[in-house]
Amino acid sequence: MLEVSRVTVRLGGRPVLAEVSLDVAPGAFVGVIGPNGAGKSTLARAVAGLVVHDGEILVADRRRDECGARAWARLVAYVPQRPVLPGGMTVTDYVLLGRSAHHPYLGAETARDRRVAAGVLERLDLGGFARRTLAELSGGESQRVVLARALVQEAPVLVMDEPTTSLDLGHSQRVLALTDELRRERALSVLCTLHDLTLAGQHADRLVVLRAGAAIAEGTPAEVLTEALVATVFDADVEILAGRDGPIVVPRLRPASSRHTTPSPAADATRSVAR
Numbered sequence: 001m002l003e004v005s006r007v008t009v010r011l012g013g014r015p016v017l018a019e020v021s022l023d024v025a026p027g028a029f030v031g032v033i034g035p036n037g038a039g040k041s042t043l044a045r046a047v048a049g050l051v052v053h054d055g056e057i058l059v060a061d062r063r064r065d066e067c068g069a070r071a072w073a074r075l076v077a078y079v080p081q082r083p084v085l086p087g088g089m090t091v092t093d094y095v096l097l098g099r100s101a102h103h104p105y106l107g108a109e110t111a112r113d114r115r116v117a118a119g120v121l122e123r124l125d126l127g128g129f130a131r132r133t134l135a136e137l138s139g140g141e142s143q144r145v146v147l148a149r150a151l152v153q154e155a156p157v158l159v160m161d162e163p164t165t166s167l168d169l170g171h172s173q174r175v176l177a178l179t180d181e182l183r184r185e186r187a188l189s190v191l192c193t194l195h196d197l198t199l200a201g202q203h204a205d206r207l208v209v210l211r212a213g214a215a216i217a218e219g220t221p222a223e224v225l226t227e228a229l230v231a232t233v234f235d236a237d238v239e240i241l242a243g244r245d246g247p248i249v250v251p252r253l254r255p256a257s258s259r260h261t262t263p264s265p266a267a268d269a270t271r272s273v274a275r
């Protein structure tokens with residue numbers, strides 16, 4: 001459904017993604033993991049059609065550069081890591097914006113649009129928020145509203161950039177369970193960056209590991225989530241337990257004296273942000 005072939009992105013004169021390739025089959029969930037600054041958000045933005053790139057991105061055999069923005073929005077729905085929200089807008093009106101790619105004219109929403117929006121709000125536990133303005137939501141509520149807007153697009157590909165970062169445990173589980181249901185119901189293809197390696201392993205069929213803009217490993221969660229890989233890629237000391245639903249990645253307590261490398265200032269900064 002989604003084919004990314006040798007995608008390269010340069011930002012500020014620097015390569016941020018280098019020849020990244022991956023495929024997401026209909027109904028599949030591909031997780032993208034990697035340390036801060038690895039290029040995960042840039043990859044998500046490229047697939048959403050928001051970043052100029054070399055290489056090829058195809059959805060349902062259509063190329064981004066041969067599609068207009070509206071046609072691409074019918075193929076790819078995108079949930080950014082840090083959305084900018086118009087604070088004065090109501091939740092319902094904002095979510096209905098996700099339907100605009102289906103209209104010939106802006107603002108001409110139909111009864112079906114309203115039904116789809118109400119259904120998605122309900123499934124994201126946001127039914128009671130429909131009339132609130134966006135300024136009146138918590139961080140986690142806003143994140144679910146942005147996901148709602150993406151889901152009402154009813155595109156065959158959903159790109160999510162760290163969708164669970166500001167969600168509590170219950171809402172994280174529900175959001176990912178909902179995407180799993182949509183994969184079964186309508187063969188939704190999901191490309192999702194995730195910080196939490198255990199969650200990534202539970203939901204992804206395959207994981208792609210990005211480091212410094214390159215895809216350095218790819219495989220099933222059991223193949224990818226090893227103590228050695230996490231140590232190399234994240235400079236993290238973890239224990240991997242065999243869980244019922246996939247590998248469980250647990251950080252080991254790491255006293256300052258046990259550091260075996262001399263950290264550079266850059267590595268130190270990464271570590272403090274990545275914690």
Ligand SMILES: Nc1ncnc2c1ncn2[C@@H]1O[C@H](COP(=O)(O)OP(=O)(O)O)[C@@H](O)[C@H]1O
Pocket residue numbers: 011012016034035036037038039040041042043
């Ligand atoms: N507009 C930009 N100009 C220059 N560099 C950027 C820009 N946006 C992001 N970067 C850099 O690109 C790299 C990858 O960023 P990003 O894709 O956000 O990483 P991740 O999501 O994996 O943390 C980082 O080093 C970041 O500083």
Ligand SMILES: [Mg+2]
Pocket residue numbers: 040041042081161
């Ligand atoms: Mg990011």
